[in-house]
Amino acid sequence: xxxxxxxxxxxxxxxxxxxxxxxxxLQNVYGNASTLYGLGRESHTVLxxxxxxxxxxxxxxxxxxxxxxGGTESDNTAIIQTALTRKNLGKHIITTAVEHEAIxxxxxxxxxxxxxxxYLPVDETGHISLEDFKQALRDDTILVxxxxxxxxxxxxxxIHEIGEILKDHxxxxxTDAVQAYGLLDIDVNRDxxxxxxxxxxxxxxxxxxxxxxxxxxxxxxxxxxxxxxxEKRRAGTENVPGIAGFAKAVEEITPEEKAARQIKYFEFxxxxxxxxxxxxxxxxxxxxxxxxxxxxxxxxxxxxVSTYVMQTNLDLAGIAISGGxxxxxxxxxPSHVLTAMYGQDxxxxxxxxxxxxxxxxxxxxxxxxxxxxxxxxxxxKKRSEVN
Numbered sequence: 001x002x003x004x005x006x007x008x009x010x011x012x013x014x015x016x017x018x019x020x021x022x023x024x025x026l027q028n029v030y031g032n033a034s035t036l037y038g039l040g041r042e043s044h045t046v047l048x049x050x051x052x053x054x055x056x057x058x059x060x061x062x063x064x065x066x067x068x069x070g071g072t073e074s075d076n077t078a079i080i081q082t083a084l085t086r087k088n089l090g091k092h093i094i095t096t097a098v099e100h101e102a103i104x105x106x107x108x109x110x111x112x113x114x115x116x117x118x119y120l121p122v123d124e125t126g127h128i129s130l131e132d133f134k135q136a137l138r139d140d141t142i143l144v145x146x147x148x149x150x151x152x153x154x155x156x157x158x159i160h161e162i163g164e165i166l167k168d169h170x171x172x173x174x175t176d177a178v179q180a181y182g183l184l185d186i187d188v189n190r191d192x193x194x195x196x197x198x199x200x201x202x203x204x205x206x207x208x209x210x211x212x213x214x215x216x217x218x219x220x221x222x223x224x225x226x227x228x229x230x231e232k233r234r235a236g237t238e239n240v241p242g243i244a245g246f247a248k249a250v251e252e253i254t255p256e257e258k259a260a261r262q263i264k265y266f267e268f269x270x271x272x273x274x275x276x277x278x279x280x281x282x283x284x285x286x287x288x289x290x291x292x293x294x295x296x297x298x299x300x301x302x303x304x305v306s307t308y309v310m311q312t313n314l315d316l317a318g319i320a321i322s323g324g325x326x327x328x329x330x331x332x333x334p335s336h337v338l339t340a341m342y343g344q345d346x347x348x349x350x351x352x353x354x355x356x357x358x359x360x361x362x363x364x365x366x367x368x369x370x371x372x373x374x375x376x377x378x379x380x381k382k383r384s385e386v387n
Contacts (some may be wrong), residue, residue: 008358015204021248050247059187070210071178074197075102081220090140093114096341125288128154141171148180152337153287154297163192178240204247209242273369301348319369322354
C-alpha cells in the first residue's frame with residue numbers, strides 16, 4: 001500500500017534536483033569553506049553563489065543572509081540575541097499567542113530573566129488585530145516577533161502593515177517565515193522587516209539548514225560561540241552541500257510556481273470541503289478559507305471524533321496527517337493555536353486534524369482522504385449506536 005503523505009507543513013520530501021545537487025557537492029566539493037587552498041575556495045564559491053540565490057528570493061543583499069541549522073536556531077538567535085543586545089533600550093517584546101514553539105520557548109526564557117512579553121490574542125480565524133498591536137506598542141518595546149503565516153491553520157498576519165507602523169519605532173521587527181517562505185511573495189524592504197527566519201526542509205530542501213536574514217545595521221554577537229564563520233555572525237563550519245541544496249530548492253520555486261501552488265492547494269481545500277459535505281460528514285473548518293491565506297494548510301474539526309482516533313485510523317489506511325504542529329504532535333497537550341482561537345473548553349481542541357499539501361499531492365490522493373475520513377466517521381457512528 002502506497003502511503004499518502006499529507007503532512008507537508010511538518011516537513012517535505014527532498015526533491016530530485018536538490019538530492020542531485022547535494023550528492024554532487026558531498027562527493028566533489030568537500031573542502032572547508034573557511035580554508036585558503038583550492039578545495040576550500042571551491043566550497044566558498046558554492047557557498048556565496050547559494051547565498052546570492054537565496055538573498056534575491058526575499059529582495060535582500062547577499063551579506064544580509066546568515067546560514068543556520070534551521071528555523072529553530074534562526075528564531076532563537078533573533079529573539080534572544082536581540083533582547084540581550086538591546087536591554088538598555090527596554091525589556092518589552094510583542095508577539096502573538098499562536099507563534100511556533102521556537103518563538104514561544106525563547107520568550108519564556110527571556111521572561112525568566114525579567115523581560116516583559118505581550119502575547120497578542122487572535123480571533124476565530126487565527127488573525128491578530130492591528131488595533132491590539134498598536135495599543136500594545138510602547139516606547140520601551142525593543143522587539144516585535146510576529147509570524148508571517150501560521151503552521152497549524154494557515155492564517156497570514158498583516159506583516160506589511162506592522163512593518164509600516166514600526167518604520168519609525170526603535171523596535172526591531174522579526175518574522176518567522178518558515179511556513180510562508182516558498183508560497184508567499186516576501187520582500188523584506190517592501191515590508192520593513194529587520195529579521196526573518198526560514199528552514200529548507202519546508203520547501204523540499206534538506207533538513208538542518210536554514211537562514212536568518214539580518215538587515216544591514218542590525219548587529220548582535222553570534223548565538224553560537226566558536227569560530228568566525230559567516231563573517232563572525234554564526235560560529236560553526238558551514239554545511240556547504242546542505243546550503244547548495246537549499247539554494248536549488250529556492251531556484252525551483254519561481255514566482256510563477258509559487259502562484260500555481262497556491263491555486264492548486266486552494267482547489268484541494270475546496271475539494272475536501274465539498275467532498276466531506278457531500279458525504280454528510282459533520283465538520284467545520286478551523287480558520288479561514290480565504291485565498292490570501294497559506295493554502296497548503298487545512299485544519300478541520302471532525303465533530304465527535306478525537307484527534308488521536310482519526311489520526312490513528314487514517315494512519316492504518318495509509319494516510320499521513322497531523323494533529324497540529326509536528327513539534328508537539330507526539331504530545332497529548334492541546335494545540336495552543338486552537339486554544340487561542342476558540343478557548344480551552346472548545347471541543348475543537350481535541351477533535352481537529354491538520355492536512356497539509358505539497359508539490360507531489362494529487363487530486364486522487366485527496367479523493368482517497370475524503371473517502372477514508374467518511375468511512376472512519378461512519379464506522380465510529382455505527383459502533384457508538386450499537387453500544
